Amino acid sequence: MADLLVVGGGVLGTFHAFHALRRGLSVTLIEKDQYPIQATVRNFGQVVPSGMAGRWFDYGWRSLEWYRFLQEHADITVRPGGTVYIASDAEEQQIIHELKGIMDGRGYPALMLTSADCLERWPSLRSSYCREGLYFPDEVSVAPERMIYRVLDYMVETFPRFTYRPLTTAVDCYPSAEGVTVVTNAGERLTAAKAVVCNGGEFKLLFPQLFAASGIVVSKLQMMRTRPMPDVALRGNILTGLTIRRYESFEECPSFAGLSVPEHLRELKEWGIHVLFKQADDHSIIIGDSHEYAGAMEADDLGFSLKTHVNELMLREAERIVSFDVRNLDRVWAGYYPQHKERDIVEEDLSGVIHIRTAIGGKGMTSAAGYAEESIAKLFA
Structure with missing residues (x-):
């Protein structure tokens, strides 16, 4: 026993x-x-x-x-490698500055990075997207x-x-x-x-x-992985403006409630998409993800097939953010996890x-x- x-x-x-x-x-x-x-x-x-x-x-x-x-x-x-949140517009910049202040109050290490700082650390980011970054070195x-x-x-x-x-x-x-x-x-x-x-x-x-x-619901996530790209340097966890607009920590920021939804992000938001990147040890890069939901007793309705339209939405947004070939894919898959509505x-x-x-x-x-x-x-x- x-x-x-x-x-x-x-x-x-x-x-x-x-x-x-x-x-x-x-x-x-x-x-x-x-x-x-x-x-x-x-x-x-x-x-x-x-x-x-x-x-x-x-x-x-x-x-x-x-x-x-x-x-x-x-x-x-x-x-190691830390986590960076890349702000793509003035609203996202305001919010990462506010989160920086919250984290400073907690004693949690965080650094503001200029666009130039970000492009030096992650050269494959596009200057047209990257306006500023909030970096957490210990993650x-x-x-x-x-x-x-x-x-x-x-x-x-x-x-x-x-x-x-x-x-x-x-x-x-x-x-x-x-x-x-x-x-x-x-x-x-x-x-x-x-x-x-x-x-x-x-x-x-x-x-x-x-x-x-x-009250459990099941979330279905679509993700992709590229072939190994040894010439791409993408150290750490790379999170973007859509993540700033989604993650719970940013909801604590005073400006979060007043966030607008630009037209080019509306359909992405409908599919729960926030674009993240992480380079694996073999230099392949994971890209994703999206979110679909179903009640616990209807979870089978989510199915195991992948929506090519959803993947295309993610890839188009990824192309706005980075300069490497995000379509050089090796595999795509869906993940599922339970969560509660409240x-x-x-x-x-x-x-x-x-x-x-x-x-x-x-x-x-x-x-x-x-x-x-x-x-x-x-x-x-």
């Missing part, structure tokens, strides 16, 4: 397991697939507390410490297709009280004399003092009525022993490590 059983091996579940292990607890983590393949590995791999608001900024800042800790002990693909990126597997490997090698069970699906979860019992697809009964359920949209398999009434995360506690933690939205890669630390501390106070 374990002290904690975690359902779901994505970034949220894995960091719950990690922090429980660091407290000396015995932990079993089960993952339904051969390895995690959902939202944790289908994103940009940008760790950007600068885009978060409220407690999620604090969790993101703390997460940076945990990423650096893990990188010192195992190469989990953390790469990092990871390789999403590898990071979580490296963390799990590190945990298996480091913590003798850790049991990792891939290809193990939870089909039932209920309070029992031992605390909680999880029944697997193989008919096993795994027991623990507590269970944390972090299996995203699959939470509907265990608690269908609760899931149906949860809450920043879904937290449900059943009988004091089953703790559902899901629908973190797009905050997982940035903030999950810090959030899970606090979550485990509360569960095992």
Whole structure:
């Protein structure tokens, strides 16, 4: 019997397991697939507390410490380079100056960059787009297709009280004399003092009525990746004017509420597009993304096909921002993640022993490590 059983091996579940292990607890983590393949590995791999608001900024800042800790002990693909937000017009410039003041008040390192500064650091930016930049030097990126597997490997090698069970699906979860019992697809009964359920949209398999009434929506994101471009230098996380108009941190700025929507951005806004770039270790560049939404019970309606029109909108906007060939693509894909219409995360506690933690939205890669630390501390106070 374990002290904690975690359902779901994505970034949220894995960091719950990690922090429980660091407290000396015995932990079993089960993952339904051969390895995690959902939202944790289908994103940009940008760790950007600068885009978060409220407690999620604090969790993101703390997460940076945990990423650096893990990188010192195992190469989990953390790469320095910082984050820059490129302002393309006077309204966006005003807002990044306001966010700079907010971050200065928090003691979070931030630098204003002139257009010339930006073009010197990132020569592939177009001078016609780049009017000014706000740079956060301490932020990092990871390789999403590898990071979580490296963390799990590190945990298996480091913590003798850790049991990792891939290809193990939870089909039932209920309070029992031992605390909680999880029944697997193989008919096993795994027991623990507590269970944390972090299996995203699959939470509907265990608690269908609760899931149906949860208010969760599913977001579908379209992303693209170029072929390797060794001649392009695009270090760090490159975020643009559309991101300034979208991310939660900017909503705290006094001028945000009065932002106009220029005509050339209207259709992009309708599809939830904000153009981001991140260069991978092999010099390929991830470009995206868009957002479509459906209610939790209608998520299948989003489908798995990609809308070429949406990709074209992103590519046209990308061509306004950078000078390299954004159409030199190697692959395109869709990612899916659950979020809540009104809450920043879904937290449900059943009988004091089953703790559902899901629908973190797009905050997982940035903030999950810090959030899970606090979550485990509360569960095992």
